[in-house]
Amino acid sequence: MKCTHRANPLNASDGGLYCTLHGSRFDLDGNVVAEPATQPLKKYPVVVNNSLIQISI
Ligand code: FES
Numbered sequence: 001m002k003c004t005h006r007a008n009p010l011n012a013s014d015g016g017l018y019c020t021l022h023g024s025r026f027d028l029d030g031n032v033v034a035e036p037a038t039q040p041l042k043k044y045p046v047v048v049n050n051s052l053i054q055i056s057i
Pocket of ligand 1: 003004005006007008019020021022023024035036037
């Protein structure tokens with residue numbers, strides 16, 4: 001969960017993720033909604049099976 005601008009850790013907020021360093025914002029699909037970041041977040045396949053969450057990295 002790092003910003004694609006300068007790799008600062010992101011924080012969760014209502015409906016998205018934000019970077020405190022320069023103000024980039026991302027939606028919950030990882031798309032940029034506020035620059036300076038221009039690249040979307042990296043996505044990993046997730047499978048939920050009962051109480052098990054499997055993330056393929
Ligand atoms: S490091 Fe996140 S906006 Fe620059």
